[in-house]
Amino acid sequence: MALPPPAPTSTCLVTGASSGIGADIARSLGARGYGVTLVARRAERLEALARELRAPRRVRVETVACDLGDADARQRMSAEVEERGLTVEVLVNNAGFGSAGRFQELDPAREIEMVRVNVEAVVDLCGRYVPEMARRGRGAVLNVASTAAFQPLPRQATYAASKAFVLAFTDALHEDLAGTGVTATTLCPGPVKTEFISTAGLRWDDMPGFIWTDSARVAEEGVTGMERGRRVVVPGPLNRASALGGQHAPRGLLLRVAGKVYPAG
Numbered sequence: 001m002a003l004p005p006p007a008p009t010s011t012c013l014v015t016g017a018s019s020g021i022g023a024d025i026a027r028s029l030g031a032r033g034y035g036v037t038l039v040a041r042r043a044e045r046l047e048a049l050a051r052e053l054r055a056p057r058r059v060r061v062e063t064v065a066c067d068l069g070d071a072d073a074r075q076r077m078s079a080e081v082e083e084r085g086l087t088v089e090v091l092v093n094n095a096g097f098g099s100a101g102r103f104q105e106l107d108p109a110r111e112i113e114m115v116r117v118n119v120e121a122v123v124d125l126c127g128r129y130v131p132e133m134a135r136r137g138r139g140a141v142l143n144v145a146s147t148a149a150f151q152p153l154p155r156q157a158t159y160a161a162s163k164a165f166v167l168a169f170t171d172a173l174h175e176d177l178a179g180t181g182v183t184a185t186t187l188c189p190g191p192v193k194t195e196f197i198s199t200a201g202l203r204w205d206d207m208p209g210f211i212w213t214d215s216a217r218v219a220e221e222g223v224t225g226m227e228r229g230r231r232v233v234v235p236g237p238l239n240r241a242s243a244l245g246g247q248h249a250p251r252g253l254l255l256r257v258a259g260k261v262y263p264a265g
């Protein structure tokens with residue numbers, strides 16, 4: 001199953017494109033000749049990536065600054081995309097952030113904000129674009145979750161639960177869309193060295209090299225999986241093993257082990 005072919009008035013909307021995995025997903029799509037619309041809060045970062053992407057391929061690159069945790073801002077962003085005459089044929093919900101620490105010690109407002117960005121924005125943007133894709137009979141969605149989606153994580157309670165939502169939602173969406181020509185794929189990376197780590201306050205400096213996956217590789221595997229209409233993509237054999245364990249080990253045991261060995265904060 002291929003993605004809809006690139007066209008001057010169609011776009012791949014990528015959220016969280018101002019850094020890390022989202023920027024690399026935009027690079028992977030741009031390298032295939034797709035026009036992209038880059039969305040995040042930091043406009044100057046989006047502009048810098050837009051210049052980088054336009055240079056070699058002359059693809060149409062748009063930027064829209066938006067706080068995805070704000071419902072009104074999401075409305076303004078999608079109105080802006082429409083005003084620019086763009087049809088969203090590919091939607092990549094990648095924006096997200098985490099936190100680190102026992103829930104009772106974290107800032108409750110920040111945890112709620114996390115649910116807005118990691119969960120509410122994903123459902124909102126799918127609600128805005130997926131029905132139109134289904135009517136057109138083509139399109140693709142790539143929702144970025146995490147290996148944290150496969151089991152609860154002490155000291156990352158809200159984050160892991162938010163990603164479990166994204167995975168369960170996208171699995172069901174994948175099935176709902178069967179036969180429509182539209183696909184939905186979840187990308188579940190393990191640890192990746194991006195700004196995510198410092199934003200979350202994770203102290204992972206001493207983590208061994210083998211646990212990390214390269215951001216560009218994660219992005220490329222995600223885009224390839226979406227092109228193939230895969231339901232779930234977990235980059236890297238270690239992460240696939242951890243996903244299996246997370247799904248099949250008894251939950252009480254998992255929680256105890258994760259609480260001891262998972263270096264959350």
Ligand SMILES: NC(=O)c1ccc[n+]([C@@H]2O[C@H](COP(=O)([O-])OP(=O)(O)OC[C@H]3O[C@@H](n4cnc5c(N)ncnc54)[C@H](OP(=O)(O)O)[C@@H]3O)[C@@H](O)[C@H]2O)c1
Pocket residue numbers: 015016017018019020021022039040041042043045066067068069094095096097098117144145146147188189190191192193194195196197199
């Ligand atoms: N790095 C990892 O270890 C890892 C592992 C598994 C899954 N993931 C997931 O991968 C995705 C990308 O993370 P990353 O590792 O690339 O981290 P990152 O470099 O920190 O990128 C996060 C992106 O999300 C955007 N974002 C955050 N809050 C936003 C908001 N309120 N409105 C709009 N955009 C917002 C940021 O842009 P602005 O700050 O400019 O708004 C940035 O572009 C996330 O969903 C994350 O949960 C990461």
